Amino acid sequence: xxxxxxxxxxxxxxxxxxxxxxxxxxxxxxxxxxxxxxxxxxxxxxxxxxxxxxxxxxxxxxxxxxxxxxxxxxxxxxxxxxxxxxxxxxxxxxxxxxxxxxxxxxxxxxxxxxxxxxxxxxxxxxxxxxxxxxxxxxxxxxxxxxxxxxxxxxxxxxxxxxxxxxxxxxxxxxxxxxxxxxxxxxxxxxxxxxxxxxxxxxxxxxxxxxxxxxxxxxxxxxxxxxxxxxxxxxxxxxxxxxxxxxxxxxxxxxxxxxxxxxxxxxxxxxxxxxxxxxxxxxxxxxxxxxxxxxxxxxxxxxxxxxxxxxxxxxxxxxxxxxxxxxxxxxxxxxxxxxxxxxxxxxxxxxxxxxxxxxxxxxxxxxxxxxxxxxxxxxxxxxxxxxxxxxxxxxxxxxxxxxxxxxxxxxxxxxxxxxxxxxxxxxxxxxxxxxxxxxxxxxxxxxxxxxxxxxxxxxxxxxxxxxxxxxxxxxxxxxxxxxx
Numbered sequence: 126x127x128x129x130x131x132x133x134x135x136x137x138x139x140x141x142x143x144x145x146x147x148x149x150x151x152x153x154x155x156x157x158x159x160x161x162x163x164x165x166x167x168x169x170x171x172x173x174x175x176x177x178x179x180x181x182x183x184x185x186x187x188x189x190x191x192x193x194x195x196x197x198x199x200x201x202x203x204x205x206x207x208x209x210x211x212x213x214x215x216x217x218x219x220x221x222x223x224x225x226x227x228x229x230x231x232x233x234x235x236x237x238x239x240x241x242x243x244x245x246x247x248x249x250x251x252x253x254x255x256x257x258x259x260x261x262x263x264x265x266x267x268x269x270x271x272x273x274x275x276x277x278x279x280x281x282x283x284x285x286x287x288x289x290x291x292x293x294x295x296x297x298x299x300x301x302x303x304x305x306x307x308x309x310x311x312x313x314x315x316x317x318x319x320x321x322x323x324x325x326x327x328x329x330x331x332x333x334x335x336x337x338x339x340x341x342x343x344x345x346x347x348x349x350x351x352x353x354x355x356x357x358x359x360x361x362x363x364x365x366x367x368x369x370x371x372x373x374x375x376x377x378x379x380x381x382x383x384x385x386x387x388x389x390x391x392x393x394x395x396x397x398x399x400x401x402x403x404x405x406x407x408x409x410x411x412x413x414x415x416x417x418x419x420x421x422x423x424x425x426x427x428x429x430x431x432x433x434x435x436x437x438x439x440x441x442x443x444x445x446x447x448x449x450x451x452x453x454x455x456x457x458x459x460x461x462x463x464x465x466x467x468x469x470x471x472x473x474x475x476x477x478x479x480x481x482x483x484x485x486x487x488x489x490x491x492x493x494x495x496x497x498x499x500x501x502x503x504x505x506x507x508x509x510x511x512x513x514x515x516x517x518x519x520x521x522x523x524x525x526x527x528x529x530x531x532x533x534x535x536x537x538x539x540x541x542x543x544x545x546x547x548x549x550x551x552x553x554x555x556x557x558x559x560x561x562x563x564x565x566x567x568x569x570x571x572x573x574x575x576x577x578x579x580x581x582x583x584x585x586x587x588x589x590x591x592x593x594x595x596x597x598x599x600x601x602x603x604x605x606x607x608x
Contacts, residue, residue: 136182144186148501149216150444150466163501184529188515189508193548197447200473208474215468217502217552218461220488228468232479240478246450247478249344251362252437253453253467257327260437265325267436268338277340282370283322283377284335284429288313289412310426318375320417321425326433329413333427337380339365344435345385346442349409356390357404360442362435363387366403382407383430406430440467447472454480461488491552503553507533510546 130138152161160167160176162183167176198209204227211224220228234240242248249271254260272279287310313321326332332348339345343365351357366384373379387394387402395401410428417423440463451471458464464487471477492499511532514520524535537544542557 136185142186148498148505149462150469151441151462152498154441158497161497163497165497165500185527187508187527187529187532188512189505190512191505191509197469197472198474202474204474208471208477212465212469215461215465215488217550218488218490218492219550219552220485225485225489228479228483231474231477232481242452242478242480246476247452249436250448250450250452251344251346251435252480253440253443253451253455253470254437255440255454255457255459255463257332257439258325259454259457260439261325261327263437264434265338268340268343268434271343271436272340275340275342277342279338279340280368280370281378282337282339282368282380282430283373283375284333284427285373285379285408286313286318286321286335286428287311287426288317289424289426312374313425315375317417317423321415322377324415329415329427331411331413332433333411333413333429333431334433335427335429337430337432338434339368339383341365341367345432346435346438347385347406347432349431351406355394355404356387356392356402357406360445361387361390363404366400379428380408380430383432385432406432443467443470446470448476449473450476450478452478452480455483456481458483458487461492464488499553502550503555504529504533506546506549506553507536511536 126140127133127135127138130140132138148163152158158164162180167180195209195212198205198212200206200208207223207227211220211227214220214224232240233242235243238244249267252263254263268279289308290311291308322335324335326334329335345363345365347357347361347363348359350359363385366386368383369381370378371381383406384399384403385406386400387404390402393402394404396404399405408428408430410426411431412424412426414422414424440458444466448470449472451468453467453470455464455467458467464483468477468479508529511520511524514524521539523539524532526532526535542559545554
């Protein structure tokens with residue numbers, strides 16, 4: 126954005142940004158809390174320059190409004206009230222005995238028709254699971270069951286694959302300027318191709334299916350961002366409306382176009398000559414790594430329609446969704462954030478089903494005083510109070526600054542270290558002697574280095590209070606340094 130607006134020195138090109146989210150949901154899949162914005166380690170060294178800048182930008186966000194009303198689980202029945210209370214406590218890993226008792230009442234019961242997975246209300250609902258390999262099995266079994274129950278036969282559509290082979294890297298005495306190796310595509314022999322077609326989607330790096338087994342009406346999920354304005358986005362759910370197919374390079378049946386009827390799209394979509402909310406999905410070609418049965422890893426170029434059967438999804442894929450009904454298997458959930466993510470997708474208590482038991486220790490005991498998540502929630506509460514005081518024209522003149530660290534320090538200096546904002550959860554209350562150290566270094570000033578300074582090594586210093594950090598600015602065109 127900074128590059129597009131020709132404002133490389135201004136965060137986001139000088140445009141005011143609004144961020145919305147829920148830190149109680151899952152942190153990044155790769156790296157977890159250690160690579161999240163609220164991590165105590167990210168941005169603390171020069172090894173990851175983009176992360177350092179990202180952390181600095183995040184700490185410039187000092188206008189915070191906490192939305193406390195739960196508008197997703199808005200029912201007023203006794204069970205809905207208990208459900209909201211359990212989810213609120215779960216955010217802080219502080220569920221009570223009453224919460225646990227209520228959550229156990231949501232576990233499926235084959236002897237009770239209304240709480241059985243065989244109930245038509247829950248029958249074809251996508252199950253939230255933890256692991257991709259479990260999701261693949263559930264999708265395979267669900268597809269076979271759906272076809273049998275609807276009197277159809279699954280049609281198998283295969284991918285078109287080519288092996289990618291790289292040239293040998295240049296020798297030290299050869300052209301050192303050649304940093305990228307050229308790649309050529311070769312046809313895969315039949316034996317290896319048959320092995321690839323038998324593999325589940327989670328065995329390759331982008332979870333692109335080698336074989337899609339489909340029939341009309343089968344629930345599917347789109348797995349790529351094709352056209353946001355047409356609601357062809359990653360995570361959009363729907364059902365198979367029809368398809369056009371042809372013969373592939375190995376004589377196999379491959380998809381030319383898959384027609385998907387979108388389920389509850391944000392806006393209606395109408396293509397010419399197609400029913401309302403039916404969209405065409407064409408194959409994409411992606412370069413992926415696949416692991417063979419003999420543990421060899423090969424890189425291939427795969428052409429396939431990027432959808433998956435939708436009888437199961439992972440907790441990561443469920444984020445941002447509102448589901449009614451909502452079926453979740455939280456037996457293998459890693460922590461309270463995973464359980465909270467899965468269960469908070471529900472819009473009602475009666476529409477929620479937990480398939481089996483769960484680890485109570487994951488949602489009890491509190492989050493403790495350590496960790497970036499705990500610190501981030503505290504800082505958000507203070508920044509929310511500062512924003513409220515500013516809006517009411519009651520903010521003391523001594524509380525001013527661009528970075529959250531200085532604002533919080535001035536806030537505590539003015540009101541006293543014992544002061545806590547209203548509506549602060551018991552798990553976040555702090556003692557007067559807690560230092561409340563910021564996860565970002567002291568106030569930082571940035572300057573553009575001249576061309577000569579870029580190549581000139583930094584002068585050695587005998588002593589340094591903070592390590593010297595160099596990093597690129599947003600558009601990665603100028604070298605900047607922390608003073």
